[in-house]
Amino acid sequence: MNKTLLRLTRGLWFWILAIAGVSFLTLVGTTALAEIIAGFLGSLFEPQEVLSSAGSAIRAALLVALFTFCAQMVKGLLEYKTAAKARTSMRRMIFSKVLDLDAGGIEKIGPVSAITASVDAVEQMQMYFSTYLPSLICSILAPIYLFFHLKNISMPVALLLLVVSLILLPVNNLFRCRIEEIRKGYWKSLDDMTGYYMDSLRGLTTLKLFDRDKEHSRVLGEKADVLNYNINCFMKVNFTSFLVTEAMIYAAVLFALVNSAGRIADGSMTIAQALIVLMLSYSYFSAAKELMNASHSALTAIAAAGKVEEILDTDTSRPYDPSLPKDPEQFAGIRMDHVSYGYEGRSRALQDMSLTVPKGKTVALVGLSGCGKSTTASLLMRFCDPLSGNIYIEGNDYCSMKPEELRKHIAMVPQQVNLFSGTIRENLMLADPDADDALLLEALEEAGLGSFIHSQSKGLDSDVGNAGSSLSGGQRQKMGIARALLSRAEYMIFDEATSSVDPQSEKEIWTTIGHLAETRTLIIISHRMSSVQNADCIYVLKDGMVAQHGTHETLMNEGGLYKELVVRQQAMEVAE
Ligand SMILES: Nc1ncnc2c1ncn2[C@@H]1O[C@H](COP(=O)(O)OP(=O)(O)OP(=O)(O)O)[C@@H](O)[C@H]1O
Incomplete structure (x- = not known):
């Protein structure tokens, strides 16, 4: 049977x-x-x-x-x-x-x-x-x-x-x-x-x-x-x-x-x-x-x-062993150490990838489509686990923490923020069920939705419509940022967070991200090269590997893929 x-x-x-x-x-x-x-x-x-x-x-x-x-x-x-x-x-x-x-x-x-x-x-x-x-x-x-x-x-x-x-x-x-x-x-x-x-x-x-x-x-x-x-x-x-x-x-x-x-x-x-x-x-x-x-x-x-x-029968158990050895380098931040990952039946999406995200700094991941940026984000969020190699956060192996424990330290604003039918308050409280109004309003303010919420007659109780349909694309993304802020995570990943919004919203979101960079550790994935120029370190990925890394200035001087991407984008912007 x-x-x-x-x-x-x-x-x-x-x-x-x-x-x-x-x-x-x-x-x-x-x-x-x-x-x-x-x-x-x-x-x-x-x-x-x-x-x-x-x-x-x-x-x-x-x-x-x-x-x-x-x-x-x-x-x-x-x-x-x-x-x-x-x-x-x-x-x-x-x-x-x-x-x-x-x-x-x-x-x-x-x-x-x-x-x-x-x-x-x-x-x-x-x-x-x-x-x-x-x-x-x-x-x-x-x-x-x-x-x-x-x-x-x-x-x-x-x-x-x-x-x-x-x-x-x-x-x-x-x-x-x-x-x-x-x-x-x-x-x-x-x-x-x-x-x-x-x-x-x-x-x-x-x-x-x-x-x-x-x-x-x-x-x-x-x-x-x-x-x-x-x-x-x-x-x-x-x-x-x-x-x-x-x-x-x-x-x-x-x-x-x-x-x-x-x-x-x-x-x-x-x-x-x-x-x-x-x-x-x-x-x-x-x-x-x-x-x-x-x-x-x-x-x-x-x-x-x-x-x-x-x-x-789908295996939902995740490797978990609190006794795993600590990071030998005791790096203050996140460190990916020779990580490889592949999706079922596909060739490796990431190959021997090593990178560091120092606490308090902003790190950007760039590269051509399919080079492995989102896969890196998934690994950093522990949506999946490396096939080989290790990831450490503040000295602890990722697998020595349960995913839910880890996600208290790291949050993500994805390309498409999911909102549920209900009020702004209900959607925000997904991140912090105990948050009071003052905290919710503070998060909205920080995410750039301050004037929007004050213009709503019902305030936090305004309805967002089915799957957030009453909000604009930009407002939905900012709701995602507010939610990530409420989770009080020190590390925040922005995975193409502005890819589906209008230019005005994009500008506003980048301003918000710029403010956040002053107090948090950010990992920014973006196809818009101009928006990552101020990052403390930029990793350029190619075919699931790190091709180059450094600041904008060093990478421009170095030439190679990064410079190519920047020049290509500038040419496209001029053409537009
Ligand atoms: N769910 C999946 N199943 C199988 N293969 C996948 C899956 N997601 C990504 N891949 C493959 O893994 C590789 C890396 O994909 P990834 O989404 O990380 O790239 P990316 O740099 O984020 O691309 P983009 O900029 O287009 O979003 C690609 O070859 C892609 O086809």
């Missing part, structure tokens, strides 16, 4: 057994009712007994029917509760795992998978616990119970029905295996289509801009066709499995009918007994049929659980 399902089943055994128990009671009730009705109908053929037995038969039948009805109600309630419990535990497991993931991990599993797993997969899996497992228990107990009821009336019929009802399950299993394969294709095509659909929706403006929306709509149609094909295959195999199993059931019931008719004719069976045989013979299969219906949901659940398992 799938590991995830097994883990969840352990916590739900009580509920699963309770549903199976109540289902069994329903079967006991149905059997009793069948016997009462058969007994009464049988007595119609013996008129002298009709009147005396009618009253008590009706009373007993009503009682049993009421009991069965109540048991069905309780079963429904238990199923609902079990499904709800399963849903809650599964979502809790998935959410806590997803929240544990760092940027690299989320990229690895894919945001679409995380969404389909926590929405669709959970819906599919709940049936496994509320319906499939209880039906599985009942499908074994029910035929055995009925066998003992019928064996004294007709041993061959009781035995045949028992055997057929028990072999129905393996036959059904054969179809299930084929369906499972189709299911995998179904999930893949569903993911594929959903991912493409979400991408197209997100980039609809761009697609329209380049007149590519029709092309995307065509590809989306093709992906929908693949999904439909998988659904059709599933329906075909499902239908065949239904035909085969129904044929087995009807053949067995027909045998019971013919056998009973023959025995009535030769006088070895009463009409009441024959009626019991007929009524109960179908009950033999009701649990198995319920199981077969549920087994299709179980298949979906197993496939879905596979998806969930991929997420739950």
